[in-house]
Amino acid sequence: MHPPIDHMPLLNPSEADASFNRLLDECGWHQYELSLYGRRVTEPRLIDWAGAVTYRYSGRTLEPRPESETICELRQRVEAETGQRFNHVLINQYRNGQDYMGWHRDNEPELGPEPVIASLSLGQARPFQLRPVGGGDTVEVLLNSGDLLVMQSGCQASWQHQLPKRATSRIPGTRINLTFRWITQ
Numbered sequence: 001m002h003p004p005i006d007h008m009p010l011l012n013p014s015e016a017d018a019s020f021n022r023l024l025d026e027c028g029w030h031q032y033e034l035s036l037y038g039r040r041v042t043e044p045r046l047i048d049w050a051g052a053v054t055y056r057y058s059g060r061t062l063e064p065r066p067e068s069e070t071i072c073e074l075r076q077r078v079e080a081e082t083g084q085r086f087n088h089v090l091i092n093q094y095r096n097g098q099d100y101m102g103w104h105r106d107n108e109p110e111l112g113p114e115p116v117i118a119s120l121s122l123g124q125a126r127p128f129q130l131r132p133v134g135g136g137d138t139v140e141v142l143l144n145s146g147d148l149l150v151m152q153s154g155c156q157a158s159w160q161h162q163l164p165k166r167a168t169s170r171i172p173g174t175r176i177n178l179t180f181r182w183i184t185q
């Protein structure tokens with residue numbers, strides 16, 4: 001079984017580098033706490049977001065935030081490539097291999113039943129994994145700087161995904177990831 005994804009290079013290395021540096025500097029990075037088995041722990045990554053709409057995500061409410069010029073340009077590149085429109089972007093910063101995102105689906109109700117989610121990777125290359133909801137083999141793809149990964153409709157219903165934790169000796173660098181979504185209100 002193969003997940004309904006498309007994976008392609010979108011930005012060339014110098015474009016990806018310039019976007020990475022601008023976002024690292026321009027974003028308002030937040031580190032949230034979450035409750036894990038009753039304990040308060042800090043989330044193993046930093047986030048920011050942009051969009052004209054409110055998004056309730058992971059038990060918190062992300063209020064509307066304006067897009068910077070950098071994000072607007074990247075969104076337009078992604079929209080041109082995918083032929084889809086997006087009104088929200090979640091931006092994750094993984095400082096090194098110890099920052100990660102565990103198994104989950106992007107299945108909040110306001111994404112609709114069959115969302116298309118486009119994910120742009122910048123900086124440190126990281127493996128990304130998908131596994132069928134009912135059990136089955138894990139599929140791994142390596143996301144390089146400038147790569148676009150599109151989780152097509154049907155992917156969230158039948159597959160989970162994660163960005164696994166790795167030793168800093170293997171993954172020393174910082175990665176920024178932008179996931180573009182369409183929020184219905």
Ligand SMILES: O=C(O)CCC(=O)C(=O)O
Nearest residue numbers: 090092106128163177179
């Ligand atoms: O960092 C990634 O590649 C995945 C991010 C993700 O799954 C999410 O933001 O929901």
Ligand SMILES: [Mn+2]
Nearest residue numbers: 104105106161
């Ligand atoms: Mn996700």
